Ligand SMILES: Nc1ncnc2c1ncn2[C@@H]1O[C@H](COP(=O)(O)OP(=O)(O)OP(=O)(O)O)[C@@H](O)[C@H]1O
């Protein structure tokens with residue numbers, strides 16, 4: 189399997205600010221790659237360099253074997269793009285826009301079918317400036333598909349969409365993957381990345397801080413699985429002194445870290461033996477979102493501390 | 499250049515345009531309103547008929563009747579014979595009536611003419627209205643001279659064939675139509691392209707287009723074709739409106755068509771260039787206005803350049819619109835195709851340079 193996208197040592201500076209600061213990653217053909225990061229992390233900057241819309245300061249970038257900046261025209265025939273905040277001609281209508289793109293790309297899209305795919309059929313004949321934010325985004329996706337691209341760049345495609353529309357877009361992305369297309373996705377919805385992406389990278393202040401499948405990242409950076417049980421503080425004290433396990437409490441809920449699967453049995457036995465009343469137990473494990481918030485939060489705290497010390 | 503892509507872009511752009519009532523009003527209806535306004539102004543001030551009220555105190559004589567008929571026949575004035583018994587004091591009556599020109603043919607006019615004895619007709623004019631008093635006096639004098647010559651047995655040998663420039667006498671409204679066609683050729687594309695170039699940049703529509711196979715040249719060409727089409731529609735409406743409502747005389751000649759092609763080519767490119775070199779939408783608007791406003795008024799749109807002072811005339815000659823309007827005047831009014839061809843060549847060369855410059859200057863994506 190060859191790489192559809194390959195990035196080595198990518199740097200983009202806006203004056204003093206290094207918005208992208210030495211980024212490396214590859215996306216194998218046919219995979220869904222999710223690029224995550226807080227606001228201002230450098231996601232859009234990276235995507236737009238890959239699309240050939242911005243010029244990089246340094247590094248090597250190849251998309252489908254082409255240099256996006258100098259071979260943009262050739263590349264654009266083979267990629268589809270939804271920019272963050274997609275906009276179009278105010279008085280143009282979705283069905284018209286799809287036919288227009290069809291002529292430009294020399295493909296023959298069926299507007300009715302394409303609008304149904306992104307769930308925008310009812311607005312086929314509405315002027316663009318009357319569409320809601322989410323409806324505009326859906327048209328953006330439909331237009332990105334007109335060229336039957338090998339690689340799709342979707343910069344926050346589901347931001348501002350209602351839950352059912354979001355699931356509709358997920359469906360489209362899954363279909364694209366099953367058709368063998370490569371999808372590069374940025375999103376602020378970590379469950380979306382977890383559900384859809386083969387590979388995930390988290391970027392923060394222009395640097396990649398975690399990379400891999402979402403379970404890899406959770407295993408590498410998340411906390412271990414925990415047993416959660418409702419009980420009084422005395423139960424926490426009992427477990428701490430008898431089992432030497434870390435226990436955290438939060439308003440009557442105890443979380444006991446489980447380092448091995450065997451720990452679960454030991455903890456449950458100890459709870460039973462304590463004779464202290466308890467209820468509602470279960471296990472919890474970190475989601476990608478927990479890991480993300482933890483990592484980004486930690487780094488920001490470290491940064492604040494670093495700035496305080498001279 | 500892929501004609502299918504140009505056609506597709508033309509289709510999308512023109513449908514969008516037709517859905518925008520403001521743009522349509524500005525480019526199609528507004529010029530008609532201007533024709534209406536100027537037409538009304540001109541039809542009041544340029545009324546060629548000065549009414550001369552005539553008291554014929556010798557109405558039995560053929561000579562007096564012939565004299566009044568000849569005066570009327572000059573076309574410069576309209577003679578209206580009135581009954582002295584109704585009027586009373588003629589001079590007072592003229593004053594009250596507000597129509598100051600009057601003529602009294604005294605009793606014995608016929609006899610005096612037959613006998614060649616001297617006799618005066620009396621002309622009343624309002625000295626404050628120099629035009630009508632001059633015309634009235636001149637016409638009466640002219641007719642009197644002709645009668646004197648005839649009575650003396652002479653034959654006139656110097657004739658005057660009245661002619662404006664060109665082949666017909668023109669009204670101001672006739673000049674106005676090529677001027678206003680020129681006006682729309684400059685204003686519609688200039689204002690639109692300056693606006694488009696800055697809003698497309700701001701709304702990131704150029705980047706959106708850069709992601710498609712459409713090229714900058716194809717995009718600009720489609721705008722030019724659109725404004726050519728719009729110019730044709732607008733010119734047809736103006737000529738139709740001017741002809742039907744104000745009886746303008748416009749000689750339709752296909753030699754005017756090249757101007758309707760080259761004009762929009764010039765100004766779409768110029769507007770795009772102006773919008774592209776500007777850093778912000780506000781400065782784009784300012785640059786657009788600086789270019790457009792002098793041309794709107796000083797290229798022969800509303801006022802003929804021939805009436806300008808020498809300095810202003812020189813200035814008019816550096817305005818590209820001058821050559822468009824002058825060329826159309828040469829074709830539509832004077833039939834001077836040679837000079838029109840020179841005008842056309844000047845505009846065409848300028849337009850071609852601007853087209854290339856605009857394509858180079860405007861950026862699909864930010865560097
Ligand atoms: N044209 C520009 N000029 C100067 N600075 C810029 C420019 N574009 C982006 N930046 C800066 O670069 C950094 C990264 O911006 P970028 O748009 O890539 O973030 P992002 O990860 O997409 O954020 P978001 O999630 O909010 O979309 C930000 O600090 C931003 O202020």
Ligand SMILES: [Mg+2]
Nearest residue numbers: 231232233272
């Ligand atoms: Mg972004």
